[in-house]
Amino acid sequence: MRPRTKALVAAGSGIAAGLAGLALTALPAGADDDPVLPPIDAEQLVTSTLAAQPPAFSGVAEMQNELGLPAVPGMEALDFESVRVFHDGEEGARVQVEREASELTFVKNTDEAWAYDSQENTAKRLTWDDADAAAARGHAEGEMADPAQAAAEIIERLRPTSDIFVDGTARVADRAAYELVLTPKPSEKTLLREITVAIDEETRVPLRFDMFANGRSEPVLSLGFVEFELGAQDAELFEFTPPEGAEVETTEADDVARAAGEHDAEGAEQRATTVGDGWDTVVIVEAPAAAPAEGSAESGQDLAAVLQQIGEPVTGEFGSGSHVQIAVGGAVITQDGRIAAGAVPLQVLVDALDQE
Amino acid sequence: MTTQGPMALPEADAVPSGVLPDRRRAPITRLLRAEVRWIFRRPRTLAVLGLLAALPVITGVAVDLTMDGQGASAPAGPGGGGPGGPGGEPPIFVTMATSAFVLPLGSLMTLLMLLLPLTVAMASGDALAGEQSHGAMRGWLLAPVARGRLLVVKAVGVLVVALAASALVVTSGLVTGLVLAGTDGLVSMSGTELSVADVLWRLAIAVAWATVYLMAVGAVALAISASTEHPMVVVVSVLGGLIVSGVLMQISALDWLHPYLLPTSVTSLVDLIRDPVSFDGLGEGAFRALCYLAIGMSLAYARITTRDG
Structure with missing residues (x-):
């Protein structure tokens, strides 16, 4: 009888442990309680978000898409599994859009930007000269010179049609975040119910974006970090050398601007x-x-x-x-x-x- | 003839009970050596290993011949792939499909769908059910070898097969790739060129991961093997299980079930072609395999300890 009992115990505990482990991988992580954070109003939150410098971080974002988009050509960009994001806290950024069997890689540093598609083995390079970059930076800084005013303007623009408020807190990618909510006024004849943006409490990085439609409790579109880690990133991540044999296409920022200008002129008629x-x-x-x-x-x-x-x-x-x-x-x-x-x-x- | 091999050893070591306890045990290394020697003496083991070594070569050469210059991509996987991957697409993708980096990994992924699990299932089937069907199991069970130790010996035998098979596929792919493309095209999907050392490191991880995955299949196969005396039942059940899993994975309404299915993990090998490597998927896959391993081995242990000669 004893070996039989032993066998039953062994089988039972082994199966239990195995199934528990499998269930662990199946469970979505982080059903934690919402964190308790100091209260803040929408305007303050928007102001501080605009004023914040992005920190150096690495993260993984995932998208849930229940939009019910028809399968049409040209929509492949939305067909991905997850996105990995690296930021050095300054000019450097790297975004890897991971698809089932290929990848789109975007790399940006101080003087150039690359987009590499492994499926096509093509690389697009965008360069700009220092003067342009400085001008663009100055322009951006000028516009954002006073985040408080910029925030006020944004909110003022939204106010006639929307309610904007901070609706509690949330835990996103294991970080405490405020939920900024934008809902349409009742007079708006829209199918959208609300849009929420979860903003990290510490760094003010937007961690998650959810879009809700009328009559549905789950978001129809959700793009958010599932992993987010602060910390200095390897400088090599923000450099890109196209692999041998890849088709490389180089454009300068000036050309792009000019082309855009021409396009605008043309588009004016059929705007x-x-x-x-x-x-x-x-x-x-x-x-x-x-x-x-x-x-x-x-x-x-x-x-x-x-x-x-x-x-x-x-x-x-x-x-x-x-x-x-x-x-x-x-x-x-x-x-x-x-x-x-x-x-x-x-x-x-x-x-x-x-x-x- | 099968009755001769590993049987001879434990019996040779059998001593009347009552003698010094440490002499009653056959040294486990000897048992293991005998088991491994016996596995690799079976013609079917050698035949399937030969096939596994040949497939990456065939794929590489075929792709190399059909591919004119650049541009061509996404060739079909090697013939052993069976009913396609979980995604329903051939898991080879990148432009340099014949490079010494992508060819071994692509071959490994494709073969992990069916042919490699088949190899392991065959070894597991032979390990217990096969011996039973030859009447050789009786010798083992009567010999003064604890049942647990017997299972360990058999499991290590399967482990060796799993490691040998995946290492063989990767090595064969690596050599073929080196012959066809030299050290060109050691490029990740993120467009970074990789050093040879980096490629070898990633391939080593792939082999280790595939071994863990195959061992999970092997553990389940051993559990079945301990419950039947027909090796064919083992092979058929494992293949049936894999095919059913594959079908279930195609059904998106069963999303919640997919984390419980072992083959869900295989596609995470693709992450080794990304740069920097993300270990999330591989880690989860390895953990899932360990869960299956725990289930399979405990069932096999329960069955083997209660088995009558």
């Missing part, structure tokens, strides 16, 4: 119009008939075609088109090639098109 303001803004654009930039013309056409196929047909004074609905909004693509989109129900889109 997007907006109807409404605040949360129920509807943006109406002419579907790009001419190529806005090389390469994207084809995908743009494809996109419109695909959207037309998967959408529900709608008709109104504006004519007819098809409506594509996602969790937080929708878009109407009309037969005559206009696209109206916003975080609003279909009726608002149709009204906006009728009004135009």
Whole structure:
């Protein structure tokens, strides 16, 4: 009998330990209590966030996407598993977007920025000269010269359409954070319920961004750190040398600015119009008939075609088109090639098109 | 013939009970040596190891021939891959699929889906059920070898197979890669060029990790092996389990179940191609494997200690 008991004990404890371990990996970490932090009002929080210098840190962010985006070409950028972020506290930053079998790597340091795609084995390099960099920095500093005023302005701009307040605290990536909440005023005809940003108490780094839609308790879009560690980072992380054989494309910041300027001029004729303001803004654009930039013309056409196929047909004074609905909004693509989109129900889109 | 090998040793060491206790035990190193020698004398072990060594070579050469210059990427995995990875995509991806870095890792990942677990399941099946079916188990069980020690010997035998098989795949891939591409293309997915030492270090981690993973499969296989006398049952159950897991992993409605499935871990080997390496996924995978190991070994122990000759 004794070996039998021993066997039962061995089997029982082994299985129990193994299953407990497996359950441990399956459980989401950190269902801790919300931390207790000194109270702060929204304006103070925004001010201090704007004033804060990003610290040196490394972190892992993950995205939960319940938007219900239709599977269309050009959306691959949203298809990733996790993002690793490194920051040296000054100019250097490194972001690695990890996909199942490839990676997008962005590296930025004082005088250049790189984007490397391992799937295509292509590297894009952006350089700027010191004068530009200094000017840009000066400009940014100028705008942010008084964070308190900047914060006040931002809040003032949001106030007519939104309620902005600090709603308690949260624990994100095992760090204590304030929850800054932005909700639409009842008069806003939007599908969004609220947007929350969790801001780290110590460093004022935004740790998590959640977007909630009406009638759902879980966020429809959540992008946030699951790991966040302060500390100096290896300087090598912020240098990039493209691997041998990679296609390298170099552009200068000046060229980009010029191209953007030209594009703006061109776009002026077919510029997007907006109807409404605040949360129920509807943006109406002419579907790009001419190529806005090389390469994207084809995908743009494809996109419109695909959207037309998967959408529900709608008709109104504006004519007819098809409506594509996602969790937080929708878009109407009309037969005559206009696209109206916003975080609003279909009726608002149709009204906006009728009004135009 | 199978009855001869490891059997001879414990029996040779059998001494009438009542003699000095330390003489009653056969030295475990001797048992282990005999077990390992016996495993590697089986033609099927050698055949499957040969196959494992050949597949990275075949993949490398095939990819090298079909790939014209750069641009070509994402070739299909080696033939042994079976019904695709958990993601449903071939797990080789990067442009330099024939490099001495990506080829061994890619081959290892693909083969971890089916062929490597099959090898380990075969060794586990032979270890207990096989001996039972030949009637050789009786000798073991009657010999003055504690049942626990018997299980340890058998488990170490499986461990050696797991280590040898994964090391062989990686070495074969490494050599093929060096022959095909030299030390070119030792590039991480993050676009950083890696030194040879760095690559070897990462490959060593991959071998160690794969061994732990395979040992988890082996432990479950040993538990089954201890409960049956048909080695075929062991192999079929393990393969069936892996295929069912693979199917379950495709069903996104069963998200909550995926952390409990052993093959969920395999894709985290990709992290070794990233720079800097993130050990989160690998650590979790190793932990998951250890959980399976605990379950499998305790069941095998329970079964073997209550077994009648």
